[in-house]
Amino acid sequence: MSEFDPNEHTVDELDDHLETVDDEDVLxxxxxxxxxxxxxxTAREAVHRRLEAIGAIDxxxxxxxxxxxxxxxYEATKEDVGEEADGEDVDDVEAGDGEEADADxxxxxxxSDESEDADDGTDDDASAExxxxxxxxxxxxxxxxxALDGGDYADMWVxxxxxxxxxxEVSQEMLGKARELMDGFEAEYGDDExxxxxxxxxxxxxxxxxxxxxxxxxxxxxxxERLERFLHKPYTEISAHMARGQGTVESTDWRxxxxxxxxxxxxxxxxxxxxxxxxxxxxxxxxxDCSDLFIQEExxxxxxxxxxxxxxxxxxxxxxxKRPDFSGFEYSTILCLDNPxxxxxxxxxxxxxxxxxxxxxDxxxxxLVIEHDMDLEDDWFRVEITEYDQLEAGIDxxxxxxxxxxxxxxxxxxxxxxxxxLDLVDAFEDAKLGITRGIVTSSYQFEGHVEEYAKxxxxxxxxxxxxxxxLYIAAGVSGAVQHKVGMDESDTIVAINTDTxxxxxxxxxxxxxxxLFEVLPRLTDVVESGEMTPEAIADGRGGDDE
Amino acid sequence: xxxxxxxxxxPDFSEGAVSFNExxxxxxxxxxxxxxxxxxxxxxxxxxxRVRHGGHVSAMSMGPPGYASVLEEAMExxxxxxxxxxxxxxxxxxxxxxxxxxxxxxxxxxxxxxxxIDLVFAGxxxxxxxxxxxxxxxxxxxxxxIVTHVIALDIDPDERILRAKRLVEGDVDxxxxxxxxxxxxxxxxxxxxxxYRKASHRLTHKRLRAETQRRADDHEEQLTTWDHEALNxxxxxxxxxxxxxxxxxxxxxxxxPSEREATMIDFDDGEAMGEVLExxxxxxxxxx
Numbered sequence: 001m002s003e004f005d006p007n008e009h010t011v012d013e014l015d016d017h018l019e020t021v022d023d024e025d026v027l028x029x030x031x032x033x034x035x036x037x038x039x040x041x042t043a044r045e046a047v048h049r050r051l052e053a054i055g056a057i058d059x060x061x062x063x064x065x066x067x068x069x070x071x072x073x074y075e076a077t078k079e080d081v082g083e084e085a086d087g088e089d090v091d092d093v094e095a096g097d098g099e100e101a102d103a104d105x106x107x108x109x110x111x112s113d114e115s116e117d118a119d120d121g122t123d124d125d126a127s128a129e130x131x132x133x134x135x136x137x138x139x140x141x142x143x144x145x146x147a148l149d150g151g152d153y154a155d156m157w158v159x160x161x162x163x164x165x166x167x168x169e170v171s172q173e174m175l176g177k178a179r180e181l182m183d184g185f186e187a188e189y190g191d192d193e194x195x196x197x198x199x200x201x202x203x204x205x206x207x208x209x210x211x212x213x214x215x216x217x218x219x220x221x222x223x224x225e226r227l228e229r230f231l232h233k234p235y236t237e238i239s240a241h242m243a244r245g246q247g248t249v250e251s252t253d254w255r256x257x258x259x260x261x262x263x264x265x266x267x268x269x270x271x272x273x274x275x276x277x278x279x280x281x282x283x284x285x286x287x288x289d290c291s292d293l294f295i296q297e298e299x300x301x302x303x304x305x306x307x308x309x310x311x312x313x314x315x316x317x318x319x320x321x322k323r324p325d326f327s328g329f330e331y332s333t334i335l336c337l338d339n340p341x342x343x344x345x346x347x348x349x350x351x352x353x354x355x356x357x358x359x360x361x362d363x364x365x366x367x368l369v370i371e372h373d374m375d376l377e378d379d380w381f382r383v384e385i386t387e388y389d390q391l392e393a394g395i396d397x398x399x400x401x402x403x404x405x406x407x408x409x410x411x412x413x414x415x416x417x418x419x420x421x422l423d424l425v426d427a428f429e430d431a432k433l434g435i436t437r438g439i440v441t442s443s444y445q446f447e448g449h450v451e452e453y454a455k456x457x458x459x460x461x462x463x464x465x466x467x468x469x470x471l472y473i474a475a476g477v478s479g480a481v482q483h484k485v486g487m488d489e490s491d492t493i494v495a496i497n498t499d500t501x502x503x504x505x506x507x508x509x510x511x512x513x514x515x516l517f518e519v520l521p522r523l524t525d526v527v528e529s530g531e532m533t534p535e536a537i538a539d540g541r542g543g544d545d546e
Numbered sequence: 547x548x549x550x551x552x553x554x555x556x557p558d559f560s561e562g563a564v565s566f567n568e569x570x571x572x573x574x575x576x577x578x579x580x581x582x583x584x585x586x587x588x589x590x591x592x593x594x595x596r597v598r599h600g601g602h603v604s605a606m607s608m609g610p611p612g613y614a615s616v617l618e619e620a621m622e623x624x625x626x627x628x629x630x631x632x633x634x635x636x637x638x639x640x641x642x643x644x645x646x647x648x649x650x651x652x653x654x655x656x657x658x659x660x661x662x663i664d665l666v667f668a669g670x671x672x673x674x675x676x677x678x679x680x681x682x683x684x685x686x687x688x689x690x691x692i693v694t695h696v697i698a699l700d701i702d703p704d705e706r707i708l709r710a711k712r713l714v715e716g717d718v719d720x721x722x723x724x725x726x727x728x729x730x731x732x733x734x735x736x737x738x739x740x741x742y743r744k745a746s747h748r749l750t751h752k753r754l755r756a757e758t759q760r761r762a763d764d765h766e767e768q769l770t771t772w773d774h775e776a777l778n779x780x781x782x783x784x785x786x787x788x789x790x791x792x793x794x795x796x797x798x799x800x801x802x803p804s805e806r807e808a809t810m811i812d813f814d815d816g817e818a819m820g821e822v823l824e825x826x827x828x829x830x831x832x833x834x
Contacts, residue, residue, distance in 0.1 A: 025611065025635065026611075028635045029610055029635055029638060032635055032638045032639070032786075033638065033639075036638070036639045036786055144647055144650075144687050144783075145783060161716070163714075163716035163717055163718065163720075164718070166717075168716055168717055169717055229722070230714070232682070232685075232691070232692055232694075233691065236686070268715045268716060269694065269695045269712075269713060269714055269715040270714060270715070270716075272678050272679070272682075273682045273692075273694050275679070276642070276678070276679035276682035276683045276686075277682050277683065277685075277686050279643075279790075280643060280646060280682075280683040280686045280687070281686065283643075283790075284643075284790050285641060285643060285789070285790025285791035286642070286679060286790075286791070287791060288678060288679060289678075298794060300792075300794075302792060304786055304787050304789075304792075305792065320794070325796065330796050330797060330798055331796070331797045332793050332795070332796050332797075333793070333794045333795045333796075333797070334791050334792070334793055334794070335791065335792055335793075335794045336790050336791045337790070337791075337792060339787070339790075344790035344791075382691055382726065382727050383691045383692075383693065383724055383725070383726040383727075384724060384725045384726070385722050385723070385724050386709075386723050386724065386725055387722065387723035388714075388720050388721065388722045388723070389720060389721050390718050390719070390720050391713075391718070391719040391720060391721055394719060401829045402826075402829045426831070427830060427831055428826075428829045428830060428831055429829055429830065429831045430829070431829070441583070442583070443558075443580070443583035443586075455736075455737075456736070470828075470829065471825060471826060471829055488805070492825050493806065494822055494825065494826075495808070500810070505808050506805065506806070506808070507805050507806050508806055508808040509806050509807075509808060509809065509825075510808060510809050510811055510821070510822050510825070511808040511809065511810050511811060512811045512813055512819070512822060513810065513811065513812060513813060514812075514813030514814075518813070519813055523826075526823060527823075527826055527830045527831075528830070528831070530827075530830050
């Protein structure tokens with residue numbers, strides 16, 4: 001969150017930077033960022049020195065962090081655990097009982113007391129002004145906190161989204177992946193945990209059976225004519241009710257746990273919304289737009305999760321949720337882990353359509369289909385769908401001879417760059433314009449009709465369309481892997497780029513070293529002229545020779 | 547109508563300034579912070595509401611003190627009357643659950659101290675986290691209805707309802723028309739386009755811009771900052787402590803092994819270009 005992220009710098013660089021900072025809050029933010037990141041002892045000491053230097057803390061108190069614990073414990077911890085684990089002495093160790101700590105303005109608040117001298121001692125006054133019940137119950141009675149402590153969890157649940165009376169393809173894909181993961185789970189841990197599909201709609205029992213055919217062991221469904229189309233409130237309420245094991249019409253013999261261990265949703269417009277709401281309601285976490293999943297143990301030293309600084313804790317059976325991050329240059333692996341007195345289960349993910357393969361449909365597969373029962377309150381239907389229409393199919397970039405794809409090389413003049421790309425497209429018999437994710441996520445200001453072409457529907461890559469034309473021309477495309485998977489089956493790939501180190505070079509047949517703003521117009525001239533001679537391109541006059 | 551536009555600062559990926567350190571990690575610290583590009587659509591929707599129906603628009607964000615500049619940017623584009631920043635060390639490293647709780651506390655405090663909110667506008671996904679969860683989770687915490695992926699919006703202030711068109715993705719794409727009661731959350735889709743059909747709307751738009759320009763000079767006077775104590779939030783349930791998820795690793799997407807041997811072509815070398823052109827010839831329009 002800090003504008004200066006210490007994790008991006010060496011301690012020496014950090015030290016230099018700190019010399020320029022006189023604001024205690026800024027220093028504290030840097031310290032937190034360090035603790036949340038690399039947590040280097042030397043880096044923390046550097047911040048402490050600076051805090052002392054600006055008079056924010058007393059030398060003999062030895063830094064802000066220890067305000068959280070008794071000095072004795074702190075010292076012992078520090079010496080006992082040695083250098084590696086030594087970094088964990090942040091001010092959050094007593095997760096779970098901070099409520100009380102706050103009430104008597106306890107340990108944890110020591111830090112802010114120091115840093116907010118002006119407010120110090122006026123806390124009570126300030127809180128008295130609140131209409132809320134003051135410091136004794138901050139966060140308003142924890143009204144949003146639903147998490148269990150020490151609950152039982154099992155099975156992988158999969159929300160099977162439907163549309164027009166059919167399972168979405170991504171629902172089938174998730175069931176296939178869940179099948180594979182839970183088969184692996186059984187082999188690894190010896191526990192036979194299941195794939196549980198859950199779905200809702202108008203008359204969806206048959207779809208529940210279809211979920212079994214696609215790999216589910218159990219399918220829980222809720223039928224109601226008002227659920228024909230997705231609605232945030234009732235879908236959330238029903239999903240949470242199902243997950244908690246309530247409302248099972250037949251016996252509940254099939255499950256003996258509090259909540260699912262894992263839960264998957266499709267990363268579609270409605271699936272993402274539902275994932276966010278259900279996980280909020282179940283008070284757990286979520287990694288969105290994932291493209292890979294695996295289950296393994298994970299050793300963690302983050303004290304928020306271990307409950308104790310300097311101690312490493314191994315979490316078993318952790319769902320590792322991998323998602324392409326930022327502009328497609330990195331993958332992040334997200335974990336949803338219990339805090340010491342607050343369980344974060346189910347571990348949730350939303351899944352990019354097309355990431356996984358469904359298993360072959362087998363209508364003879366055995367499985368348990370369970371109807372779910374719950375009274376749906378009228379109030380949940382205050383948002384009303386009055387009309388709906390199917391949209392014309394979007395832009396289809398597949399099945400064309402040629403694709404001209406533009407990347408961030410157009411940054412100098414995005415509108416002009418797009419125009420040049422479109423000109424080249426027009427010069428071909430059967431070509432379409434594609435763009436990289438970098439352009440979709442950019443804040444380029446396109447003028448005029450060009451803006452039409454800068455939309456997600458033209459994106460090529462892992463999260464866009466996958467194309468394999470005869471000829472692929474990539475102009476100003478750096479070649480992130482997420483882009484590569486969308487085009488590397490093309491027959492001939494021609495890259496146009498000024499940077500000969502660009503990754504795309506490794507998967508191009510021709511690499512034209514040059515600025516697309518110069519290369520594209522001349523290519524267009526030549527292609528338009530039909531006079532594909534070296535002379536034509538070299539003199540840049542296209543077909544004028546004729 | 548009283549609206550809140552939620553916005554967030556993100557690293558500016560648009561400058562092509564994305565650089566990598568030796569380990570191949572993105573150097574975020576070196577990237578300037580700008581307003582999340584997708585929030586522009588939420589701000590447009592808030593502005594449209596203001597122009598058509600009058601009222602008040604506040605912009606709200608959560609982040610370090612430096613985010614005041616993001617709010618300033620938001621103020622200029624939405625012509626916000628005032629801005630609110632939820633900022634506190636305790637909020638650092640919040641994931642979406644903790645963010646939603648904090649934002650809902652901010653909205654509730656706003657209702658207590660400033661006025662009743664009719665509409666909360668949020669963008670879809672941020673350019674850095676891209677989770678798309680904040681709007682839905684904040685509406686959950688408020689227990690308000692929400693309409694997402696909105697591409698067109700009409701408000702009926704008398705009936706106190708909104709009518710919106712929203713995009714539904716699936717194996718086929720659909721457009722739904724929905725009606726929802728106020729107060730309500732609106733999450734705009736990047737396809738959202740404001741419409742100002744009446745001349746009076748366009749005049750109002752112009753007047754607001756002039757007013758905002760005067761205000762923007764001293765935007766700090768319109769900025770209110772609330773910390774976790776002002777928001778009455780327990781530090782154990784916000785920030786890093788209150789976040790279910792952690793990022794266990796960030797891996798540069800590996801450089802793929804070279805699969806094709808690229809022929810390097812100097813653009814000015816006609817001979818070499820001839821080879822490329824031969825590849826293109828069969829596909830030229832009109833030519834065979």
